[in-house]
Amino acid sequence: MNSYLWFVGKRTLQMLAVIFCGISATFLVTHLSPIDPVEQVLGRLSARANLSPEAIASTRAALSEMYGTGQPILAQYFSFWTRLLRGDLGPSLMAFPTPAMTLVLRAMPWTLGLLVSATLITFVVGNLLGALAGYNQNNRFFKIFGIVAMGIQPIPYYVVAFILLIIFGFLWPVLPISGGFAMDVTPGWNWPYISSVLQHAILPGASVVLVGFGGWFIGMRALVSNIVNDDYVTYAELAGVKKSTIVGGYVIRNAVVPQLTALAMALGGVFSGTVITEQVFNYPGLGSLLIDAVNAGDYALVLAVSTVSITAVAVAIFIVDLLHPLLDPRVRTE
Amino acid sequence: MFAVFRDLIRYNIEFAIGMVLVSIIVVFSALSYFSPVDTTLIYMTIPDQPPSPQFWFGTNSRGQDMFWQLSAAFKNSLIFGITVAVLSRIISIAVGLTAGYVGGWVDRVLMFINDIFVSVPIFPILVLFYFVLRSNMDSLTLALIMAAFGWPFDARLIRSVALGLKHREFTRHAVFAGMNTRKVLLEEHLPYVMPIVFATFMNNMLWSIGLEVTLAVLGFTNINQPTIGTVLYWANSHSAMVVGTWWWIVIPVILIVMTFLGLFLLAVSMNEYIDPRSRLRRMGA
Numbered sequence: 285m286n287s288y289l290w291f292v293g294k295r296t297l298q299m300l301a302v303i304f305c306g307i308s309a310t311f312l313v314t315h316l317s318p319i320d321p322v323e324q325v326l327g328r329l330s331a332r333a334n335l336s337p338e339a340i341a342s343t344r345a346a347l348s349e350m351y352g353t354g355q356p357i358l359a360q361y362f363s364f365w366t367r368l369l370r371g372d373l374g375p376s377l378m379a380f381p382t383p384a385m386t387l388v389l390r391a392m393p394w395t396l397g398l399l400v401s402a403t404l405i406t407f408v409v410g411n412l413l414g415a416l417a418g419y420n421q422n423n424r425f426f427k428i429f430g431i432v433a434m435g436i437q438p439i440p441y442y443v444v445a446f447i448l449l450i451i452f453g454f455l456w457p458v459l460p461i462s463g464g465f466a467m468d469v470t471p472g473w474n475w476p477y478i479s480s481v482l483q484h485a486i487l488p489g490a491s492v493v494l495v496g497f498g499g500w501f502i503g504m505r506a507l508v509s510n511i512v513n514d515d516y517v518t519y520a521e522l523a524g525v526k527k528s529t530i531v532g533g534y535v536i537r538n539a540v541v542p543q544l545t546a547l548a549m550a551l552g553g554v555f556s557g558t559v560i561t562e563q564v565f566n567y568p569g570l571g572s573l574l575i576d577a578v579n580a581g582d583y584a585l586v587l588a589v590s591t592v593s594i595t596a597v598a599v600a601i602f603i604v605d606l607l608h609p610l611l612d613p614r615v616r617t618e
Numbered sequence: 619m620f621a622v623f624r625d626l627i628r629y630n631i632e633f634a635i636g637m638v639l640v641s642i643i644v645v646f647s648a649l650s651y652f653s654p655v656d657t658t659l660i661y662m663t664i665p666d667q668p669p670s671p672q673f674w675f676g677t678n679s680r681g682q683d684m685f686w687q688l689s690a691a692f693k694n695s696l697i698f699g700i701t702v703a704v705l706s707r708i709i710s711i712a713v714g715l716t717a718g719y720v721g722g723w724v725d726r727v728l729m730f731i732n733d734i735f736v737s738v739p740i741f742p743i744l745v746l747f748y749f750v751l752r753s754n755m756d757s758l759t760l761a762l763i764m765a766a767f768g769w770p771f772d773a774r775l776i777r778s779v780a781l782g783l784k785h786r787e788f789t790r791h792a793v794f795a796g797m798n799t800r801k802v803l804l805e806e807h808l809p810y811v812m813p814i815v816f817a818t819f820m821n822n823m824l825w826s827i828g829l830e831v832t833l834a835v836l837g838f839t840n841i842n843q844p845t846i847g848t849v850l851y852w853a854n855s856h857s858a859m860v861v862g863t864w865w866w867i868v869i870p871v872i873l874i875v876m877t878f879l880g881l882f883l884l885a886v887s888m889n890e891y892i893d894p895r896s897r898l899r900r901m902g903a
Contacts, residue, residue, distance in 0.1 A: 298734075313746045
């Protein structure tokens with residue numbers, strides 16, 4: 285138990301370091317930017333209204349207080365952290381004066397739902413099929429399946445999403461290709477809304493699953509095909525242990541440990557993939573928000589999306605890491 | 619070297635297929651050095667022509683001959699991928715060999731940094747850079763940024779090999795013979811990790827070209843320079859599928875799939891070749 289606490293402590297420290305470095309990088313990159321958010325808002329405001337010079341001056345003062353600009357960079361860095369810990373990154377420019385954080389929190393459930401469900405499906409199905417393929421190496425079905433998985437796996441997210449869009453948008457239009465839910469349903473806990481949400485999630489989810497799943501399949505097949513030649517598996521087979529027990533209890537149990545590490549490492553990439561998928565299918569999540577914010581030059585919103593996504597990915601990796609000792613007792617006793 | 623190559627082609631169908639696909643793409647992109655048109659210019663020929671003997675891959679709505687356009691695009695993307703791969707390989711070799719050989723607190727610090735780089739999601743960071751640099755974001759800048767993020771996976775891999783090399787006889791001999799650390803790493807250990815470096819080279823190219831496609835498709839790079847991603851960007855912004863200029867989308871997508879599949883098969887077969895267990899199984903021994 286003590287060593288498990290030690291393990292958790294080490295991982296926590298690492299997670300905090302990742303979040304700290306990532307967010308500091310975000311801050312540095314944006315503050316080297318020639319874009320001054322205050323002048324941008326002012327430009328937009330004065331384009332619509334007839335403002336007196338005094339009004340402009342006081343608006344400028346109020347805005348630089350809101351965004352925390354106009355100080356030396358070190359002071360800005362500290363105030364950035366204190367504001368961040370309070371969850372306040374200034375108002376969004378796109379939807380002025382809604383706080384950027386509110387927009388991010390509104391988009392968050394969509395991305396989270398899509399990402400978590402697609403990743404789980406990909407990981408479980410890919411590894412299960414991969415293990416079976418590695419165990420039954422001469423099965424023709426799995427051989428063909430392996431070739432197909434190999435063919436799809438290296439293609440970039442965007443291209444796969446785009447091919448799905450062409451097939452289901454132009455050639456055989458049966459699934460909704462855009463948005464998070466249909467326009468004519470009221471959000472809430474009613475069946476038309478939920479079914480609409482699920483229907484709209486099929487294509488974006490499918491594109492994430494299609495790209496990710498081949499990697500797990502191929503990796504697991506390679507791992508299992510090495511494990512089946514190990515002595516303990518041969519021994520279990522000779523001892524007449526049931527096949528399902530061998531595969532489930534011995535082979536998969538051992539092979540899934542490195543796969544779990546790989547999952548933790550792949551999460552950042554999976555997140556990038558969902559960003560693209562959301563853009564292609566116009567899904568109302570963080571990805572679409574980030575891209576809209578960049579195109580609108582919305583400084584606060586870009587910062588908010590990046591910090592939240594960096595934190596979220598780090599926390600997700602942390603959670604996967606914590607599962608590790610539960611599956612592999614050797615990590616606990618280290 | 620040649621014998622290795624012959625064995626790979628004879629015993630490894632994946633390597634042969636990958637080799638053919640990549641060769642086709644390389645020859646195709648090398649053709650762009652003989653391109654009769656400047657591919658950055660628009661309205662140089664009749665727009666919206668379907669594929670024909672005169673225009674093999676058709677022409678797009680911007681009045682560009684798609685054959686030369688795609689040739690230049692693949693050349694630029696391949697060069698981009700190679701640049702990122704070379705730069706990030708240098709970092710990963712340096713970090714991996716040092717961490718594995720020196721060990722102790724140097725190893726712990728380097729691997730701590732390594733783990734941080736592995737976990738930071740790169741896409742938001744790249745978008746941030748575009749947000750700051752805007753139109754100053756050219757291929758070289760992008761390549762530098764991506765190289766700075768593309769090394770940690772492989773550094774860990776190289777470290778694990780270097781850890782094993784550290785306690786071998788020849789390392790001790792080299793140290794007793796008076797070689798300094800730098801020399802031991804470069805002259806004694808580097809040859810052992812080269813196979814890994816080659817195999818991860820392909821994977822890294824896949825990763826970087828894939829990300830470039832993603833960024834360019836969203837319009838987050840210099841969209842006037844032809845690359846695989848910008849070709850798709852322009853096709854999208856002219857709604858090629860809706861208008862009916864299908865060749866503008868379909869031909870690039872086929873070529874992209876060929877490139878990625880080819881590089882992937884090369885990487886997989888090399889990985890398998892490095893692992894003697896799977897090599898023997900394939901040769902039927």
